[in-house]
Amino acid sequence: MNNLFDETRVYLPDDPEILALLGSKARQAQLRHYGRSPVYFRLGRKIVYHGADLNTWANARRVSPQAEG
Numbered sequence: 001m002n003n004l005f006d007e008t009r010v011y012l013p014d015d016p017e018i019l020a021l022l023g024s025k026a027r028q029a030q031l032r033h034y035g036r037s038p039v040y041f042r043l044g045r046k047i048v049y050h051g052a053d054l055n056t057w058a059n060a061r062r063v064s065p066q067a068e069g
Contacts, residue, residue, distance in 0.1 A: 002055075002058075002059065002062075003055050004054070004055060004058050005017065005051040005052075005054040005055050005058075006051045007051045007052045007055065008051060008052075009050075009051040010048050010049070010050055010051070011048065011049045011050075011051065011054065012046075012047075012048060012049075013025050013028050013047050013049075018049065018054075021054075021058075022037065022038075028047070032047075037057075038053050038054050038056075038057035038058075039053040039056070039057065040053070
């Protein structure tokens with residue numbers, strides 16, 4: 001398992017790493033609405049992502065070229 005994110009860090013929707021991976025805050029809202037986003041916490045109106053959850057989400061989408069052919 002590769003760790004793209006710090007397992008102990010909390011990421012906000014406007015962090016550069018999150019914007020690069022998931023897109024704009026509007027795009028992130030769409031992903032959450034359709035159930036395609038990483039696991040997140042809703043703290044009042046604030047959304048936060050835990051690094052361990054981001055790694056789990058990213059690793060679940062890992063593609064092996066040998067397995068496809």
